[in-house]
Amino acid sequence: MLNRKQISKLRSSHLSPSLSISYESPLHIVRGKGQYLFEANGKRYLDAVNNIQHVGHCHPVVVKAAQDQYEKLNTNTRYLDETIVQYAKALTSRLPKGLDVCFFTNSGSEANDLALRIARCITQSKETIVLDAAYHGNLSSLIQVSPYKHHGPGGKGPPNFVHIIPRPDVFRGQYRGEQVADDYFAEVNKAIQNIHDKGKKVSVFMAESLMGC
Ligand SMILES: Cc1ncc(COP(=O)(O)O)c(C=O)c1O
Structure with a gap:
């Protein structure tokens, strides 16, 4: 098995430098099981980071x-x-009535790109509302609607059809405390109004139901 130094060397020669690596001393993870990841030296980590696991590693x-x-x-x-x-x-059969048709894709990015295409086709509009830290995937169409990327390093900000509203975070967000739902709803309405004021229609409001990043 290659050691950490050898892997790091090969990584810098053969993987794109835009792929970030976590921690000052990166982890060498060799195995996953359920909610745990295991390092080469056998150390076990509770995985709360490696994207959002639905059924655990290697079910x-x-x-x-x-x-x-x-x-x-x-x-x-x-x-x-x-x-x-x-x-x-x-x-x-497990979804609410009316959600009867599937279009399978290979990744979240493809699914979200398809969702954008369907919404744009139906509404004949590109006006998109997103949350301020949203990440919707790595395709060009999704970087445009992902403030986490277009406001991140090397980002060039949103295109003019993207309307950003604050994420409804009652602990650290723009509005805090238990009674702030109306304040966050008002931000959605403000974005809708801005779109209507431009004489345009809303295409889509994209929001992660649970923000992971
Ligand atoms: C909220 C969210 N949407 C979309 C994606 C993109 O999914 P994929 O990496 O499968 O293309 C991710 C991936 O991390 C995500 O966290």
Whole structure:
């Protein structure tokens, strides 16, 4: 197994420098299980950082299902395939009525880009409202609507169709305390009004239900 120094050297030769690495002394993580990550020396960490885990690292049911499918077939949606329709049926049976149709993508970025395209097609407008620390993905279309990126290092700010409102943080946000919901709602209404004042329609209000970054 390569040691940390060797990995760091290869990383600086072969990975883009724009990929950030965490901590002054970066962790060499070799394994994940459930809510834990394990370093090469066996040290266990409770993972509250590595993006948002839904079922934990390496859930055995997920691993087995993926292995079984890779052994059978991995193709696109141009053919009739029982697995994808059974999956769509099972998934939508757990969603509120009316959410019956699936369009599967490979990542959050693709899903959000698709959502933007659908909203823009339906509304014939690009006017987008987002929260002030939002991150919606790494495609160009999503950097435009992600203040976390376009206000971050090297960022050039939002395009004129993006309207930024404060994130509803009752601890550290612009409005604090338990009774501030109306103040945050008023910010959404202000953004909608600004769009209408330009003679435009709202295309989409994108908001993470739980901000992870
Ligand atoms: C809130 C949020 N939206 C979208 C994305 C993009 O997802 P992906 O990395 O799967 O493209 C992320 C990824 O970190 C995210 O945290």
